[in-house]
Every structure is written in structure tokens, then in C-alpha cells.
Amino acid sequence: MTGFVDAADILKGRYEEGAAVKLRGWIYTSRSSGGIQFLELRDGSGVIQCTLNKRDVDEDTFNEVEKYPIETALELKGVVKRDERAPGGWELRVNGVGDVYVAKPDYPIVKKEQGIEFLMDNRHLYIREPKLQNIFQIRAKFLEAARCWFKDNGYTEVHTPMFMTASVEGGSTLFSVEYFDKKGVYLSQSWQLYAEALISSLGKIYTIAPSFRAEPSRTRRHLSEFLHMELEEPWTDLDGIMTTGDRLVSHIANVLGEEIPEKVRNAGGDPDYLAKLKPPFPRMSYDDAVETVQKQGVEMYWGDDFGWQQEGPLTEQFEKPTWIVGYPSGIKPFYHMPNPDRAEVTMSADLLAPAGYGEIIGGGQRVHDYEQLYQRTIDDGLDPSNYEWYMDLRKWGTVPHSGFGLGVERVLMWMLKLEHIRDTVPFPRDMRRVYP
RNA sequence: GCCUCGGUAGCUCAGUAGGUAGAGCCCCUGCCUGUUAAGCAGGUGGUCGGAAGUUCGAGUCUUCCCCGGGGCGCCA
Numbered sequence: 480m481t482g483f484v485d486a487a488d489i490l491k492g493r494y495e496e497g498a499a500v501k502l503r504g505w506i507y508t509s510r511s512s513g514g515i516q517f518l519e520l521r522d523g524s525g526v527i528q529c530t531l532n533k534r535d536v537d538e539d540t541f542n543e544v545e546k547y548p549i550e551t552a553l554e555l556k557g558v559v560k561r562d563e564r565a566p567g568g569w570e571l572r573v574n575g576v577g578d579v580y581v582a583k584p585d586y587p588i589v590k591k592e593q594g595i596e597f598l599m600d601n602r603h604l605y606i607r608e609p610k611l612q613n614i615f616q617i618r619a620k621f622l623e624a625a626r627c628w629f630k631d632n633g634y635t636e637v638h639t640p641m642f643m644t645a646s647v648e649g650g651s652t653l654f655s656v657e658y659f660d661k662k663g664v665y666l667s668q669s670w671q672l673y674a675e676a677l678i679s680s681l682g683k684i685y686t687i688a689p690s691f692r693a694e695p696s697r698t699r700r701h702l703s704e705f706l707h708m709e710l711e712e713p714w715t716d717l718d719g720i721m722t723t724g725d726r727l728v729s730h731i732a733n734v735l736g737e738e739i740p741e742k743v744r745n746a747g748g749d750p751d752y753l754a755k756l757k758p759p760f761p762r763m764s765y766d767d768a769v770e771t772v773q774k775q776g777v778e779m780y781w782g783d784d785f786g787w788q789q790e791g792p793l794t795e796q797f798e799k800p801t802w803i804v805g806y807p808s809g810i811k812p813f814y815h816m817p818n819p820d821r822a823e824v825t826m827s828a829d830l831l832a833p834a835g836y837g838e839i840i841g842g843g844q845r846v847h848d849y850e851q852l853y854q855r856t857i858d859d860g861l862d863p864s865n866y867e868w869y870m871d872l873r874k875w876g877t878v879p880h881s882g883f884g885l886g887v888e889r890v891l892m893w894m895l896k897l898e899h900i901r902d903t904v905p906f907p908r909d910m911r912r913v914y915p
Numbered sequence: 916g917c918c919u920c921g922g923u924a925g926c927u928c929a930g931u932a933g934g935u936a937g938a939g940c941c942c943c944u945g946c947c948u949g950u951u952a953a954g955c956a957g958g959u960g961g962u963c964g965g966a967a968g969u970u971c972g973a974g975u976c977u978u979c980c981c982c983g984g985g986g987c988g989c990c991a
Contacts, residue, residue, distance in 0.1 A: 508952085511947085512948060513948055514947080514948035515947095530949075564951085585925070585941080595983085595984060596983050596984070597927090652989080669991095698988095699986090700990090707991070786988070787987070787988085837990085841991060886990090886991030
């Protein structure tokens with residue numbers, strides 16, 4: 480059979496009642512009531528009920544179909560029918576069956592409550608669930624929207640190595656790799672050092688690539704491998720890069736809210752909020768943030784980073800994502816530029832999502848002066864000789880430049896109000912799980 | 916790394932005072948022409964996470980180990 484249609488298009492009413500169509504997919508659920516069978520067919524676009532009436536097909540076909548276990552893949556032809564009794568309001572009245580790929584009868588994922596451990600052990604099957612399918616489709620739209628924005632704003636996509644010899648974010652969270660006979664090779668934590676080299680070649684650039692962090696973190700917002708959307712641009716200061724972040728995040732939110740509101744709603748998000756999210760986002764100095772936290776009675780001292788205890792109360796009242804600007808030098812990596820008027824703080828900013836979803840962007844202005852960078856490296860306890868090529872960049876045509884990294888899964892989690900970051904990605908990697 | 920909860924049928928769980936293993940779902944068989952996690956009747960299915968110990972006897976008590984969930988610190 481050829482010329483198959485998508486279940487989603489039938490459910491959207493794109494076919495008139497009575498239209499003869501062909502569908503193919505996997506049996507998601509099946510129920511039978513003697514002379515009539517109900518199959519919910521899952522085809523990658525959605526799930527649609529297909530009814531088989533004994534009157535409409537020959538007896539052999541009817542009896543065969545009744546025996547098919549769930550997850551059997553098959554081709555169905557029939558007639559589109561509007562029916563309020565069907566989930567979604569539309570169904571296919573089947574009058575013929577094409578090729579069939581019969582499943583084994585013991586599919587482990589049951590339409591009942593199941594434990595997380597079991598579902599994670601069977602992740603390769605659980606990803607078929609419409610709930611996850613929907614999130615993955617939103618994720619794809621998210622990336623599409625971002626790339627579209629980058630293109631419209633003159634950014635070039637570029638990719639940097641995953642194998643690296645130097646730490647970007649601090650050595651304790653590096654994954655060590657066996658790299659032939661070489662020692663000291665690690666998986667990338669960030670593209671940043673390479674990005675700073677590439678801006679002198681390409682100008683405004685971005686990447687969408689995995690980053691790896693060996694943080695022994697067991698929380699609902701950590702992955703050891705996450706998708707990192709990073710951006711770097713020359714001739715730009717801290718203020719400029721925050722404005723860029725505002726526009727990028729707003730654009731992605733708007734696209735999701737306006738173009739696929741139903742999917743967003745089904746996942747648990749609020750499409751109206753996303754559609755209306757507009758720049759600029761509020762900016763709060765680190766000093767004021769500390770004071771705010773202290774006023775709420777939570778223990779914190781100037782110079783500390785925000786832990787969960789501090790961040791929750793701080794972001795609870797936020798309507799929009801909010802920038803925390805000017806972190807102390809002591810809690811930011813060496814490449815952050817010190818504030819010329821106030822050496823104890825950096826020209827850095829993190830974007831915190833509302834409602835305790837945590838940090839979704841981290842970035843700022845980089846040190847572009849050679850001497851200053853050299854000193855910062857030493858102050859940070861690092862060996863400058865490990866960063867020779869990176870220092871080199873400051874010798875020839877160094878200009879003020881800034882960038883940031885956005886955690887795709889974190890942003891998705893916030894936008895869809897998900898309980899756990901694991902559901903933003905098909906096969907999540909955390910400290911306890913690398914299988915399947 | 917630390918805190919905390921858990922591991923009994925394929926899945927979700929119950930298991931009283933230590934006395935020899937249960938339910939629902941899944942699956943199989945039969946019935947049912949509008950089901951929505953369908954319903955009704957019957958049936959299959961177990962090294963109680965592992966090892967050692969106490970005991971006449973351990974799913975249950977003790978010790979050690981393994982695996983997992985949630986959280987903290989840290990981070991995007």
C-alpha cells in the first residue's frame with residue numbers, strides 16, 4: 480500500500496468525513512467487544528482510534544486482528560469518521576488490513592502505574608509513549624526555533640571538538656577518556672575556549688552540541704550529558720550578551736506557545752505564557768540578590784554561590800526569567816572579566832528561571848587582555864602552560880567579546896513545567912545510568 | 916561524597932506475633948457490536964536483591980554487601 484496519512488492530520492480535521500485513507504503504525508491499546516474492536520494506533524504523529532466492525536471486514540481478518548498483541552505494527556485502510564465517542568473526536572472505520580508485523584505478546588510496558596526503575600530499564604520501549612513522543616517533538620521545535628533565530632540574526636553554526644585537554648569549568652567535573660596513548664584527554668564541558676578562537680574567524684557564532692559534566696549530582700535537574708546551546712560574539716559586552724539572551728529565549732518561547740500550543744499544553748506547559756514572553760528580562764545585581772535572600776531569612780553570605788536553598792526562595796516570585804549580574808570573582812572561572820570599577824566582581828550573568836527551575840543560562844564578558852588573563856589563570860590556581868593557545872588569542876587582534884551557554888534540557892524543563900529533567904531527552908545519562 | 920526511602924510473580928504492591936507465599940494488572944482460554952486503564956468467567960506464573968548468622972523453623976530478627984528512587988552540596 481502507498482499513500483499513508485498521518486494520524487495527527489485526521490485528528491486536526493484535515494480530512495473530510497467519509498474520506499478513504501490509509502494509516503500505518505503500532506497498536507497502542509486494543510479492546511474488543513465481541514463484534515467490534517477498538518485499536519488505538521500510534522504512528523509517530525499521534526494516536527488515533529481505529530474501529531473494526533465485524534460487518535465491514537471478512538471474518539478471517541476480524542479474527543486475526545483480534546489476536547494481535549499490542550505494539551504489533553500494521554497498515555490499515557478505512558474511512559475517516561467524526562465520532563464523539565472516540566478519543567480526539569475522530570476515528571478510522573477500518574475496512575481492510577495491509578502488511579502486518581506481529582509483536583510478541585509480552586510487551587512489558589503496561590498502561591498502569593509503573594516504577595521509575597522499571598521504566599528506565601525499559602527506556603528503549605518507554606520512549607514510544609505518546610507523553611514522551613510529544614515532549615521530543617517539542618524539543619525538536621525548540622531547536623528549530625533557535626536555529627531560525629540564529630540564522631535571522633547573522634550567527635554561524637560551528638562545531639568544536641568533544642575531546643579536549645583542558646578544563647573550562649573546573650577540573651573536578653571532567654570525564655577522562657582513553658585517547659590512544661595520550662594522557663589528560665577529557666570530554667568537553669563547554670565549547671567556550673574554542674569559540675573564543677573562532678569569533679576571530681567567523682564573527683558571531685553558535686553551537687548546539689552535547690557537553691559532559693562529571694558532577695556527582697543526583698537531582699531532578701542534572702544530566703551528565705546535556706545539550707548545550709552556546710553562543711559567542713566579538714565586539715559585545717555583558718549588557719549586549721544579556722540582551723541577546725533575552726531575545727533568543729523569548730523567541731523560542733514564542734514559537735512554542737504560538738505554533739504548537741496543544742503540544743505544550745499536553746506536556747504540562749502554559750502556551751499563553753510562552754507566547755507572551757517578551758524581552759527584556761529583569762536584571763538584579765548579585766549584591767541585591769544576596770540581600771533579598773537574606774531578608775527572607777535564608778542563610779547566605781556575600782561571596783557564596785546560590786545553592787538550591789537560596790535559589791528557590793529567590794526565584795519563586797519571578798514572573799520572567801531573571802538575570803543575576805556581577806558574581807564575585809571567587810565563584811566564577813578564570814576567563815570571566817573582572818569589573819573595571821570593582822575588581823572583586825566579574826562581568827558575568829546567570830539567567831535564573833522562575834519557580835525554582837534553576838539556572839538556564841550562564842555567561843558573561845570574557846577577559847580579552849593578555850596580561851589580565853594570565854594573572855586570572857594563576858589566581859584561579861591553574862597552570863597557564865595548559866592554556867597556551869587560548870592565551871595566544873589575546874596577542875593578535877583581541878577585542879571585547881562575550882558569550883553564554885544555555886542548557887537545552889533545563890529550559891525545556893522550565894517551559895513545560897516538567898517534574899524531572901530526564902523526560903526532556905530520550906536516553907538520559909546520569910551518574911547511575913548509562914544503559915540502555 | 917553525604918542524608919533518606921526502598922528491593923516479595925513480567926509490572927504495582929500486601930504479607931499481622933518468626934510457622935513454609937497473596938491480590939490486582941499483564942499474558943493465555945472462553946463470552947460480549949461503542950470500548951475509553953472496558954467488562955464478566957476460568958487459568959499459567961515465585962531462588963522473597965545477594966551472602967553469612969540466630970532459631971526446630973527466617974520474606975519477617977542480626978551483620979556485611981549489591982542495586983535503585985528522592986534530596987543536599989555543585990552546576991546548565
